Amino acid sequence: MDVNQPESVELTERQRAILKLIVQEYVASGRPVGSKTLTERYPVGVSSATIRHEMAELEQAGFLQQQHTSGGRIPTDRGYRYYVHRLMGAPELSSGDQIMIRHQFRQVEFQLDQWVDFAASVLAETAGNVSIVSAPRTLVAKMRHFELISLQPRLALMILVTQETVVRQMMVHLPEDTEQTELSRMADALVAETRGLSADEIETRVGGVTELARYVLEQITVGLRGLNSVERTQIRHSGIENILGQPEFAGEEAQSVLALLRGGSILGAVLPQLSAGSDVQVFIGDENPADALRRFGVVMATYGITGEVTGILGVLGPTRMSYWRSISSVRYMALLMSDLMEELYSS
Amino acid sequence: MDVNQPESVELTERQRAILKLIVQEYVASGRPVGSKTLTERYPVGVSSATIRHEMAELEQAGFLQQQHTSGGRIPTDRGYRYYVHRLMGAPELSSGDQIMIRHQFRQVEFQLDQWVDFAASVLAETAGNVSIVSAPRTLVAKMRHFELISLQPRLALMILVTQETVVRQMMVHLPEDTEQTELSRMADALVAETRGLSADEIETRVGGVTELARYVLEQITVGLRGLNSVERTQIRHSGIENILGQPEFAGEEAQSVLALLRGGSILGAVLPQLSAGSDVQVFIGDENPADALRRFGVVMATYGITGEVTGILGVLGPTRMSYWRSISSVRYMALLMSDLMEELYSS
DNA sequence: ATTAGCACTCTTTTCGACAGAGTGCTAACA
DNA sequence: TGTTAGCACTCTGTCGAAAAGAGTGCTAAT
Incomplete structure (x- = not known):
């Protein structure tokens, strides 16, 4: 069990049993639970007065709270916390x-x-x-592959695949009219050069040859960065x-x-x-x-x-x-x- | 105006004005609207009794309905329809x-x-x-480009781009261990062969050479069909x-x-x-x-x-x-x- | 054709009474 | 000393009656 911060206060065995019942009953019914219902509904071995006494102590200790003077008690956040940490038992799906x-x-x-x-x-x-x-998000997205597909003379679809096989597509406006064959050639070359690199690495290490290549590389870094920014x-x-x-x-x-x-x-x-x-x-x-x-x-x-x-x-x-x-x-x-x-x- | 089927019944000018007000008032307030509120809230030139009279006729004609004997009237579906078709005016965003x-x-x-x-x-x-x-969905998705990216010896990521630049990615289990270079070569060849074809056309016209190619083509047809099936x-x-x-x-x-x-x-x-x-x-x-x-x-x-x-x-x-x-x-x-x-x- | 008036219907709100549930406290008990 | 029964008290929720509000249809007068 490692479900967050422990709870230091010690309760008696009976108090814990009562708290447990209250949490469970309240979770199930949604209505504040009082001493009487508890004794009626569960085979606790004591009378409602005793329960009341214990409840008062649990409230004092901050595990229970009363919304109205009368009308039963409900667990406080702290009560839930104690329940989760100490009373609930190991949670495991069947x-x-x-x-x-x-x-x-x-x-x-x-x-x-x-x-x-x-x-x-x-x-x-x-x-x-x-x-x-x-x-899932990678800490640092690394290039695996990219494709450029010409849509219009100055517009291409860029498909970016990272090492982690996350695919991202984005439109790229080209600085000059470019043919598909030219795009493909450039892409092949750049893929070879940038494979396995992160956005930062691409930016520093790789120098674009032509203006077009430089521009595409820039778009790639943008794309890669987008993949590991939290906001996105x-x-x-x-x-x-x-x-x-x-x-x-x-x-x-x-x-x-x-x-x-x-x-x-x-x-x-x-x-x-x-x-x-x-x-x-x-x-x-x-x-x-x-x-x-x-x-x-x-x-x-x-x-x-x-x-x-x-x-x-x-x-x-x-x-x-x-x-x-x-x-x-x-x-x-x-x-x-x-x-x-x-x-x-x-x- | 072409907002669906017309409404044949003719109403008097006043009835239409009243219906219009009722619809608007009801839409705004959410509460059934009665004759009195109408005369109080709007500068209709007549008394509530007259309104009542007209309302009774509108109800007879099926444009209004009463939920309870008393408690104002609300438009019927037909009333809304009439409103939309004849009373509302041309809807245009500012x-x-x-x-x-x-x-x-x-x-x-x-x-x-x-x-x-x-x-x-x-x-x-x-x-x-x-x-x-x-x-948006194309009537018949047509192949533009695809890529195969080796992930494991027998597992590849297929990226499918249609003529309409819709991108679909899918994992493909390969029938035999295959290297990236081999995959790329095959992809290039198949792209050349299948560009611009629909799933049906690919199926009939293109005969795969190797078993692997046949298998990949099959996956492509599956992918393309997936893109224009309504269910997806x-x-x-x-x-x-x-x-x-x-x-x-x-x-x-x-x-x-x-x-x-x-x-x-x-x-x-x-x-x-x-x-x-x-x-x-x-x-x-x-x-x-x-x-x-x-x-x-x-x-x-x-x-x-x-x-x-x-x-x-x-x-x-x-x-x-x-x-x-x-x-x-x-x-x-x-x-x-x-x-x-x-x-x-x-x- | 319109409208004022009236009796009537229904819904909604308000209010008091009452039952139900729960509490804290005290006194008795083991 | 821990437990319990009993009691007085508080608060909520429900029920019903009464009152208020809104609306209707009808009729008779304009």
């Missing part, structure tokens, strides 16, 4: 689910883009939340429906999620906190750096091959969400995607 | 908006994919609804938040929209009705072929170059939506996208 998911991936076309899309939708499904997945990183998301049904996201709240996802600003909100390579990371409510996420729980992980290609993936839901489900799903999906990357890039 | 949009497009990278995305978001914004945009047509959408705030899409209704968009089934629901090349087409409530769209208004248009490349684009909203805004936005956007296609494909 092997049935694992096999099913892995099998589904085999059905999908062998292609990065599709994997990312698919991962987003599978993750949304298994975690029952909104999922977000970024396409695309985020796919899926499963907004999952979150929409829930009571806490009635009207306005729903819009805020949508806005978050559309602008792609989740990335900015979440990314700074993520340390690559570690296990699944969980941010609950206030723990989120971004204000907009204060009322959400975020479960993220990185995937890929450390030091080479990495992407992020995770889910986003109300603070009151099933962390067990989310964490197990995210963890497994990160593992799976890493495997796939390994497979794709082993060369 | 020239300011037009210039702004066109200018924004200049800022975007010169690339098809980006245009489609961008069109979706601009359209959602200006129409204030959910927008859907399909990438991707739909981008944008602006779900716009629709979410509205009262009619409180809980469950919202989910149905999401489901529609996610599955990509809107395409299937809308496409059959669309006749290419004509002006903007409007489907109001029951006029929609698909059951799922019965409570929506749909405004669609095709764009592109007739007979060569066409895509669709449009918006989707509650029946109670501003048709004027939607139609003018869709019309302008279709025009703009057609211009861009023209520019891209003029060669």
